[in-house]
Amino acid sequence: QKEVEQNSGPLSVPEGAIASLNCTYSDRGSQSFFWYRQYSGKSPELIMFIYSNGDKEDGRFTAQLNKASQYVSLLIRDSQPSDSATYLCAVLRWEYGNKLVFGAGTILRVKS
Amino acid sequence: DAGITQSPRHKVTETGTPVTLRCHQTENHRYMYWYRQDPGHGLRLIHYSYGVKDTDKGEVSDGYSVSRSKTEDFLLTLESATSSQTSVYFCAISETSGANNEQFFGPGTRLTVL
Numbered sequence: 001q002k003e004v005e006q007n008s009g010p011l012s013v014p015e016g017a018i019a020s021l022n023c024t025y026s027d028r029g030s031q032s033f034f035w036y037r038q039y040s041g042k043s044p045e046l047i048m049f050i051y052s053n054g055d056k057e058d059g060r061f062t063a064q065l066n067k068a069s070q071y072v073s074l075l076i077r078d079s080q081p082s083d084s085a086t087y088l089c090a091v092l093r094w095e096y097g098n099k100l101v102f103g104a105g106t107i108l109r110v111k112s
Numbered sequence: 113d114a115g116i117t118q119s120p121r122h123k124v125t126e127t128g129t130p131v132t133l134r135c136h137q138t139e140n141h142r143y144m145y146w147y148r149q150d151p152g153h154g155l156r157l158i159h160y161s162y163g164v165k166d167t168d169k170g171e172v173s174d175g176y177s178v179s180r181s182k183t184e185d186f187l188l189t190l191e192s193a194t195s196s197q198t199s200v201y202f203c204a205i206s207e208t209s210g211a212n213n214e215q216f217f218g219p220g221t222r223l224t225v226l
Contacts, residue, residue, distance in 0.1 A: 004154075032211045043202055043217040044155070051211045088154065098209040099170065102147075104154040 003027060004091050004103035015112045019076040023089030023103055026070070032092040033065055033072040034100065039085045047074070047087075079110045115139045116218035118203050124224045131190040133221050135203030137183075143206040144186040145215065146170075146178060148199040155202065161186055162209065193225045 005024045013019045023033070032051040036044035050056045050063040050072065064073040076083055086105040092098060115138035125131050135144060145160040147170075157170030159178040167178050175197060177189045190197055203218040 008152075032213065034214070043220050046214055046216065049212065049214065090155075092211065092213055098213050099157055099160065100155075100213065100215060101157075101171075102155040104152055 002103070003101050004089055006087075006089050006103035006106045008104060009107040010109050011106055012109045012111060013079050015079060015081060015110055017079050017110075019079045019083065019108055019110070021074040021076070021087050021089075021106050021108065022071060023073070024071045025091045027091070027093060028067075028070065030091045030093055033063070034090040034092070035061075035063060035072075035074045036088040036090065036102075037083075037085045038088060038105065044088055076108075079108075081110050081112050084108055084110050116203060116205055116216065118201075118218040118221050120221060121219065122222050124226065125193050126226050127194055128192050131193050131223065131225075133188045133201055133203075133223070135186045135188070135218055137186075137205050139205060139207075139216075140183060141205040141207045142183075143209055143213075143215075144180065145204040145206075146176075146186065146188045147202045147204065148172065148197075149202060149220075150199050158188065158201075190223075193223075195225050197223065198225045199223060 034049040035047040038044045048058045050065045056063045060077045062075040088105045089103040090100040117136045146158040147155040161167045161180040201221045204215040206215045
């Protein structure tokens with residue numbers, strides 16, 4: 001079992017819809033959770049992070065964390081074609097020197 | 113890219129040759145990281161640094177070494193390049209190592225080993 005798992009996709013949503021991206025992790029000792037966006041041929045860009053159970057909102061993005069079920073989600077409201085990218089989930093594990101462990105990413109396609 | 117540059121941006125080399133990639137930051141961040149990204153594997157940590165001359169191994173460190181003689185520079189060396197090291201290499205920096213360990217990435221180096 002991979003430490004951080006994401007559905008590779010592609011996830012296709014129509015413009016204006018809500019895109020829901022999911023990530024599960026195996027280690028209950030994981031402390032913080034990060035979402036990155038990566039356009040093809042570019043470097044990852046940090047969207048947001050969360051470390052408390054519940055929701056955290058930043059503009060059109062909402063991160064949701066459920067530590068009991070070991071999953072973290074990213075919702076993108078009013079999806080735009082410019083949101084088409086690969087979304088990477090990353091988990092911070094303190095006992096590993098605060099290193100991030102990344103999932104392989106989910107490809108999102110927003111169709112106009 | 114948060115004041116991070118990588119050089120070279122593209123490199124083609126032959127098996128068995130040494131290769132050095134450079135990461136340079138202007139943010140004065142303490143922590144620096146080298147990752148490689150391969151299809152189906154996501155980003156994997158090679159080595160990281162928590163200060164000048166302070167480095168440690170990551171998940172996939174075999175065949176790689178690093179050095180950090182100045183805050184702003186973090187070098188990754190492939191001692192004898194192999195075809196399995198063909199990848200895209202990203203450098204990242206962060207200011208802290210706690211729960212809010214926000215890492216910012218450089219533009220990447222695409223390395224091809226023939």
